Amino acid sequence: MPFDPASLTYDANGLIPAIAQDALSGDVLMMAWMNAESVARTLETGRVTYWSRSRKSFWVKGETSGHVQVLREMRVDCDRDCLLVLVEQEGPACHTNRRSCFYTAIREGEEVEILKPMEG
């Protein structure tokens, strides 16, 4: 069946959550949002393109930082209201310069930093 971005279920703001997973390590890197046009652009260009809710504009991941996400595969969940993008991540995915945004673990009730910023 041909895939149509319009067939996805978007929220009241026209957005769908997209989880980025490192295609090599399997690490979950980040979660951000897409609208139908960013889904289409991501598939067309092979560069993961989110919708920035704060800037209200398309956000080609890594366009300014160089920390691009090359799309390996996009997957849709059973309810069609969430996306998983398997990516080749260049450098850190997180704006804090860490590989993943999920660098804080809850262990025995305490917040523990489990990832350091990358060097260079």
Next chain:
Amino acid sequence: MPFDPASLTYDANGLIPAIAQDALSGDVLMMAWMNAESVARTLETGRVTYWSRSRKSFWVKGETSGHVQVLREMRVDCDRDCLLVLVEQEGPACHTNRRSCFYTAIREGEEVEILKPMEG
């Protein structure tokens, strides 16, 4: 620093997305929503507990199906507006009886089913 569920950033409905990842395989299994109380209950009980938006009630994953998610670790992202839960998943995570909800891949513009329902 002690972790306080109230320190997270919830949306207008008081919810935060929670990504469940298989602690053993690294597979992303599903995404669902939590409110502050389900975050607290998940940490207290070690059973992943979402908030069902359709039923407007707590949803102890697997409570009726037996397909529980035992919490291995909860992680918070940099913006504190998304959670990652590493889980031991009993059986299928998806209501379609598949291991993961992300069983549809987009390949060359076509939707491809990449996971079959589990047996038994």
